Amino acid sequence: MTAPVLYGADYSAYVRIVRLVLIEKGVDHRLQPIDIFSQDGVPGSYRDLHPFGKIPALDHDGFVLYETSAITRYVDEAFDGPPLQPTDVRRRAVMNQVIGIADSYLYPDLVWGIYVETVERAARGSPVDQERLAHAVSRASHDLGIVAGFVDESRWMAGPDISLADFHLAPMVGYLLKAPVGPELLAMHPRLAAWWHALCERASMVQLLNGPGEEERFSAE
Ligand SMILES: N[C@@H](CCC(=O)N[C@@H](CS)C(=O)NCC(=O)O)C(=O)O
Secondary structure, three states, rough: OOOOOOEOOOOOOHHHHHHHHHHHHHOOOOEEEOOOOOOOOOOOOHHOOOOOOOOOOEOOOOEEOOOOHHHHOOOOOOOOOOOOOOOOHHHHHHHHHHHHHHHHHHHHHHHHHHHHHHHHHHHHOOOHHHHHHHHHHHHHHHHHHHHHHHOOOOOOOOOOOOOOHHHHHHHHHHHHHHOOOOHHHHHHHHHHHHHHHHHHHOOHHHHHHHOHHHOOOEEEE
């Protein structure tokens, strides 16, 4: 079997989720850059891999998969390395629930509503849409409280062992923390802040946070 190829951009929150999981599993892989925000749009050939034109997509020996949560579950099950999904059926359901919460509620507000709206716009000299920002901050405050509840009883999102849910949330929280309001929002939830600090001690997080993508930015409107 050949090493999987991950298509995407290293600044992408979703690409980072998959990379964290690949690193945690100890899977050698190659990142094939795809610039979704290029002036010409997504390269036509990439749509053969991902008909919706998003990143990431994974090619493992000709088996092509897109949608991040499908990719991370596949990586966890197809490769050796520490298991990243609880065997207990209810903990596993909670893991899937947190992943769904991250995709549906946290990603739009933490990454686009807060990070892009403040940091990216400031970098481009564009005015911040204060109303949009205020709504995103208000929703994020509520939503972070909800995910904080998952770590109240156990160290990680889906129980005593780290799981795909933790890695799914991590890059989103990472982007939030780059925004001026981010640290304050996280500090409102001490258990979540403790979760974040524990996560940041993992080698995969150190490797990713020090990676080249860390300085790159989302550049879409
Ligand atoms: N549902 C997709 C979402 C992936 C996604 O939104 N990726 C972003 C980059 S972080 C993207 O491709 N954005 C480009 C666009 O929305 O046109 C997944 O789970 O993989």
